[in-house]
Amino acid sequence: MSQDPTLCGFVNLLLIPYLYNRSYFEKHEILPIGELEHGAPGLVSDYEKIFKVKGVTACAGMLKLLGLHKRLANKRPCPCGSGRRLGRCHNFVLNPLRRMASRSEFRHHLRILLSQGGALNRW
Ligand SMILES: [Zn+2]
Structure with a gap:
């Protein structure tokens, strides 16, 4: 977005692909675009791509x-x-x-993420 x-x-970007996915599913019972994960696993999946970790x-x-x-965070060890x-590491990813x-x-x-930790055991 x-x-x-x-x-x-x-x-x-969002509504047309979603409606296409759902209407295709109604007709063929498969999701052509697939379905994103929800809750904490969905957040991790998205953030892995965004953070490149x-x-x-x-x-x-x-x-x-x-x-x-930012000034305080830049002095901490990078979580990667x-x-x-x-x-000196992922600041170019995080700062924008x-x-x-x-x-x-x-x-x-x-x-x-922390409250749904039990759902993340597969990670
Ligand atoms: Zn890093």
């Missing part, structure tokens, strides 16, 4: 750093496991995200 945050963007631990670590002020500080959501929203997603 960040590429086209308009009503037309919503319709073209693997696993719930790395995703939770990235969300935790996004919940902090590189051994470098965030400011700070313009798209507030620190409290990232902390909210972190709480969802």
Whole structure:
């Protein structure tokens, strides 16, 4: 949605593919586009792509750093496991995200991940 945050963007990027997927399912009983995961597994799946990391631990670590002020977060170890500080590693991935959501929203997603930890045992 960040590429086209308009009503037309919503319709073209999300609504039309969703309606196509559902109407195809009604006729053929298979989802041609597939279905995204929901809840904590869906968040991890999305955040793995966004953060360019693997696993719930790395995703939770990235969300935790996004919940902090940038200057403070950049001094912390990067959750990707590189051994470098965030400011010398994934900061180029995380910092643009700070313009798209507030620190409290990232902390909210972190709480969802942590509260549904039992559902993430497969990670
Ligand atoms: Zn990193």
